[in-house]
Amino acid sequence: xxxxxxxxxxxxxxxxxxxxxxxxxxxxxxxxxxxxxxxxxxxxxxxxxxxxxxxxxxxxxxxxxxxxxxxxxxxxxxxxxxxxxxxxxxxxxxxxxxxxxxxxxxxxxxxxxxxxxxxxxxxxxxxxxxxxxxxxxxxxxxxxxxxxxxxxxxxxxxxxxxxxxxxxxxxxxxxxxxxxxxxxxxxxxxxxxxxxxxxxxxxxxxxxxxxxxxxxxxxxxxxxxxxxxxxxxxxxxxxxxxxxxxxxxxxxxxxxxxxxxxxxxxxxxxxxxxxxxxxxxxxxxxxxxxxxxxxxxxxxxxxxxxxxxxxxxxxxxxxxxxxxxxxxxxxxxxxxxxxxxxxxxxxxxxxxxxxxxxxxxxxxxxx
Numbered sequence: 001x002x003x004x005x006x007x008x009x010x011x012x013x014x015x016x017x018x019x020x021x022x023x024x025x026x027x028x029x030x031x032x033x034x035x036x037x038x039x040x041x042x043x044x045x046x047x048x049x050x051x052x053x054x055x056x057x058x059x060x061x062x063x064x065x066x067x068x069x070x071x072x073x074x075x076x077x078x079x080x081x082x083x084x085x086x087x088x089x090x091x092x093x094x095x096x097x098x099x100x101x102x103x104x105x106x107x108x109x110x111x112x113x114x115x116x117x118x119x120x121x122x123x124x125x126x127x128x129x130x131x132x133x134x135x136x137x138x139x140x141x142x143x144x145x146x147x148x149x150x151x152x153x154x155x156x157x158x159x160x161x162x163x164x165x166x167x168x169x170x171x172x173x174x175x176x177x178x179x180x181x182x183x184x185x186x187x188x189x190x191x192x193x194x195x196x197x198x199x200x201x202x203x204x205x206x207x208x209x210x211x212x213x214x215x216x217x218x219x220x221x222x223x224x225x226x227x228x229x230x231x232x233x234x235x236x237x238x239x240x241x242x243x244x245x246x247x248x249x250x251x252x253x254x255x256x257x258x259x260x261x262x263x264x265x266x267x268x269x270x271x272x273x274x275x276x277x278x279x280x281x282x283x284x285x286x287x288x289x290x291x292x293x294x295x296x297x298x299x300x301x302x303x304x305x306x307x308x309x310x311x312x313x314x315x316x317x318x319x320x321x322x323x324x325x326x327x328x329x330x331x332x333x334x335x336x337x338x339x340x341x342x343x344x345x346x347x348x349x350x351x352x353x354x355x356x357x358x359x360x361x362x363x364x365x366x367x
Contacts, residue, residue, distance in 0.1 A: 033211050038320040039246070040215070049324050050331060057335045061348070067306040068349035069338040073276025076349055077338070078305015081357040084129050085158055087303050090274045096300045098161040101129065108150050111159075112143060120161050122146075125301075129156040130364065132307075139242045155364040163299045165285040167292070168244050169255065172310045173267045174279045174333050177340055181268055184259045185330065186281070186310030193241040193249030197232020204228040212249045213240060219248075246314055254315035258289070266295040274303075278337050281308035306334060 034040035058064045070077040074087055085101045100118050102111070115124070126149050127137040136153070139162065140146045146159070168190045175182025193213060195206040207213040207220055207228075220240055221228065232238055241248045271277060281304045287297040310330055313323040342348060 030215055030217075033215060037316065038323070039252075039314045039316065039318075041320075046320070046323070047327075050327050053328050053331055057331065061335065061339060061342070063348040065349035065351075065354055066338045066342070067334055069341040069346040070279045070334055071277050071305045072341060072346045073274070074305045076306070076354070076357060078280055079307040081130055081361050082305060084127070084131075084302060087305070088300075090277065091300055091303060092270070092273055095270060095298055097163050100159045102150065102153075102157050102159060104153055104156050106150075108147050111146055111150060115159065118161075120159070123162045125160040125162055126153075127158050127160065128153070129158055130361070131155075137243050137245065160301065163285045163301070165287050165297065165299060167288060168283075168285045169258075169292075170252075170281050170283050170311045171267060172281045172308065172330075173271055174330075174337065175268070175271060176337060177278055177344070180272060182264065182271060182278075184264050184267060185333075186312045186326070187255040187258050188311035188314070189253045189255040189258075190244045191251040191253055192239050192244055193251075194237055194239045195232070197234055197236040197238070199234035200231060202229055202231055203238075206232065207240070212251065216241065216249045246311070251316065252311050252314040254312040254318065256312055258292075260293065262293050266293065269295060270300075277303070277305070278341075279308075279334055280305040281311070 038046065058066060065076075067079050068077040073090060075082045078087070085099065088096055088099055098118050098120055100114050100120070102114070115121075122143075123139050123141045124146070125137065126140050126146065128135060131137070136157075138149060140149060140159075149157075170186070170188040170190070171184060172186035173182055173184050193216065195203070195210055195213060197206065201209070203224060204221070207217060207224075213220060224240070241250070244250045246252055267282070270282075282300050283302040283304065284298055284300045286292045286299070291297040310326050312318070313326050338348075
């Protein structure tokens with residue numbers, strides 16, 4: 001998930017002292033911004049009704065891990081610990097970017113050889129093979145930066161070609177296992193964190209006047225330390241974060257109006273070719289809507305399974321009550337698909353298997 005990262009435009013300098021930037025008090029308190037907008041609330045708070053519903057579904061299924069049967073070809077059904085490269089390997093090559101798997105702690109001298117063999121050029125995207133919510137997803141511009149990323153990576157990771165298609169979407173799709181036609185239940189379009197110049201205010205001023213950017217101030221003031229005192233020309237737009245993740249300031253927009261029978265047919269075609277996949281979200285980039293509806297020029301960066309969210313609910317205009325309704329509906333579908341697969345021989349994950357996965361995740365995060 002990543003946008004086109006714009007090169008910082010030609011700007012004129014405005015004197016902004018380091019002390020002013022350090023001590024600047026934004027008009028709105030970051031805590032107040034988060035409190036007023038539920039899209040920023042902690043996961044544990046937003047998911048209280050979902051947790052209660054999960055308990056009820058678990059009682060019905062007689063398993064706390066019923067969701068693991070939703071996508072038999074994905075570890076845990078895609079709820080936790082699943083390998084991104086294993087999932088990508090299930091997808092037709094024509095629909096995904098070139099991706100290279102890198103083992104943690106492997107010889108860094110081999111990185112260049114692997115990129116050359118894959119015919120990849122910089123920039124590239126590096127991301128953990130088992131990660132979530134944008135953790136350690138970075139745009140890498142040269143070999144020096146890649147080697148630094150490699151040295152600090154706590155887990156295995158992927159190097160993925162940078163796809164500069166302008167449209168990035170999250171398409172949620174599900175299908176009952178005994179059917180050939182499924183449902184697109186959610187489309188989210190991503191608007192990346194950016195500011196627009198007015199010919200007067202410095203970049204620091206623009207960031208601190210933007211609600212979403214204020215929440216990323218600690219990161220942005222480091223990333224753009226050399227540019228904070230510059231003034232963007234009037235109407236000049238600058239993308240600040242090159243990772244399309246909500247936690248990093250990306251605005252999620254409800255794009256369900258894009259759902260049509262033609263688009264559903266496209267994802268029926270893609271999904272029926274993926275053995276053992278019935279529920280999840282495609283994170284993709286495409287050239288334009290016309291190509292999207294034709295199933296052309298689509299690059300799937302990730303496919304998320306049972307743990308995926310119908311991300312359009314994080315549109316700023318969506319109420320939390322509407323969000324809860326959508327989430328509970330998707331958990332109902334998840335239960336139906338999992339129950340169907342279980343009745344047809346797919347075993348639910350055991351406590352021992354879940355414990356093994358959780359231990360592995362904890363170990364990876366400790367490095």
